[in-house]
Amino acid sequence: MKLLTHNMLTSHVKGVTKGYPLLIKATEVKVNEVEFNPQFVSRMIPKLEWSALVQAAEEDLPGELVADYETNEEFLKKVHRILLEVEVLEGCLQCPESGREFPISRGIPNMLLNEDEA
Amino acid sequence: MASSCRRPEHTAPPDVVSLSSRMIEIQTQMSERAVELLNLPEGQPCFLLDVGCGSGLSGDYLSEEGHYWVGVDISNAMLDVALDREVEGDLLLGDMGQGMPFRSGTFDGCISISALQWLCNADKKSHSPPKRLFTFFSTLYSSLTRGARAVFQLYPENSEQLELITSQAMKAGFSGGMVVDYPNSSKAKKFFLCLFAGVTGVLPKGLGSETSDRAVPNQVQYSGQRCRFKNMKGKSVKKGRDWIIEKKERRRRQGR
Numbered sequence: 001m002k003l004l005t006h007n008m009l010t011s012h013v014k015g016v017t018k019g020y021p022l023l024i025k026a027t028e029v030k031v032n033e034v035e036f037n038p039q040f041v042s043r044m045i046p047k048l049e050w051s052a053l054v055q056a057a058e059e060d061l062p063g064e065l066v067a068d069y070e071t072n073e074e075f076l077k078k079v080h081r082i083l084l085e086v087e088v089l090e091g092c093l094q095c096p097e098s099g100r101e102f103p104i105s106r107g108i109p110n111m112l113l114n115e116d117e118a
Numbered sequence: 119m120a121s122s123c124r125r126p127e128h129t130a131p132p133d134v135v136s137l138s139s140r141m142i143e144i145q146t147q148m149s150e151r152a153v154e155l156l157n158l159p160e161g162q163p164c165f166l167l168d169v170g171c172g173s174g175l176s177g178d179y180l181s182e183e184g185h186y187w188v189g190v191d192i193s194n195a196m197l198d199v200a201l202d203r204e205v206e207g208d209l210l211l212g213d214m215g216q217g218m219p220f221r222s223g224t225f226d227g228c229i230s231i232s233a234l235q236w237l238c239n240a241d242k243k244s245h246s247p248p249k250r251l252f253t254f255f256s257t258l259y260s261s262l263t264r265g266a267r268a269v270f271q272l273y274p275e276n277s278e279q280l281e282l283i284t285s286q287a288m289k290a291g292f293s294g295g296m297v298v299d300y301p302n303s304s305k306a307k308k309f310f311l312c313l314f315a316g317v318t319g320v321l322p323k324g325l326g327s328e329t330s331d332r333a334v335p336n337q338v339q340y341s342g343q344r345c346r347f348k349n350m351k352g353k354s355v356k357k358g359r360d361w362i363i364e365k366k367e368r369r370r371r372q373g374r
Contacts, residue, residue, distance in 0.1 A: 005208040005210075008224040010219055012217045012219040012257065037163055037184075040163040040186060044165065047224070049221070084186075107201070108211050109211065111211060113213070118215075118216045
């Protein structure tokens with residue numbers, strides 16, 4: 001699971017109103033090399049919940065978005081690395097409201113709900 | 119499972135489907151067409167959702183086109199194959215009938231190849247297909263950006279099923295409808311449910327119809343098909359294969 005995906009994921013369990021952001025409890029993380037596409041990163045930045053990204057990334061990210069980020073290549077490369085190169089392979093995602101855990105195995109989060117949760 | 123089987127959902131639940139090379143070819147062609155129908159802005163890498171991504175065949179095509187994607191599938195086995203094939207998209211194990219677990223406005227578009235009809239079968243007693251369809255469509259709707267499209271290639275079992283699917287999609291807020299390619303060929307006929315989120319759009323034309331703008335078939339065609347594309351005067355379309363043959367014949371008759 002990449003951090004870009006994590007930034008978009010919420011708990012969809014019935015009755016949960018604040019299922020975002022899911023807390024990452026990682027036991028195995030990998031960093032891949034992914035081709036840098038500044039156009040894509042630039043387009044995604046406004047869609048992100050920035051505070052959730054800061055919380056999820058173990059790196060130093062500014063608490064708030066810098067102005068003129070579109071032209072700041074160094075900044076874009078940093079965001080690119082966090083969004084697309086860091087991958088959580090094993091662990092789980094925890095709902096901030098209910099504490100319900102969604103396991104991650106081989107990089108794939110299991111979002112299947114039980115009968116009473118759907 | 120026999121590769122000629124067109125109704126895999128009749129033989130087994132969705133998590134036990136296998137592939138054949140013919141199916142792979144067809145899946146890729148359908149992915150191409152689905153992306154075409156998405157009408158994404160040119161030259162821009164987009165963030166897309168692939169529902170029922172399976173082993174990642176359609177996802178591979180999305181990556182080829184320069185897009186980033188997230189795939190959802192209910193089959194662990196299929197997702198394992200996707201991992202082995204080292205697909206570039208992120209994968210999620212999930213049941214589309216339980217809803218799409220994303221924030222609003224996440225995706226620029228959504229495609230789904232041969233997956234939607236699974237929602238119409240109640241695999242478990244507690245499942246209600248209309249409710250699952252609605253849960254799926256309503257959560258999908260909110261996960262799309264305004265103006266985004268969702269394109270579903272499906273094999274509808276009958277008109278009732280098609281009606282059920284379309285009505286639940288409309289209830290969820292989508293506009294749009296069915297695009298049928300090659301309606302006159304039982305072999306080549308393909309159905310694409312083309313939905314618009316937040317805006318009313320003009321439904322694209324199906325391929326292979328008499329009044330189609332596409333006079334010459336592109337790569338998405340089948341060798342067994344004898345479809346002729348003629349203009350209103352009854353002659354073959356200029357520069358098409360038939361036209362060239364007819365012209366050669368004409369010149370031969372004229373003694374040239």
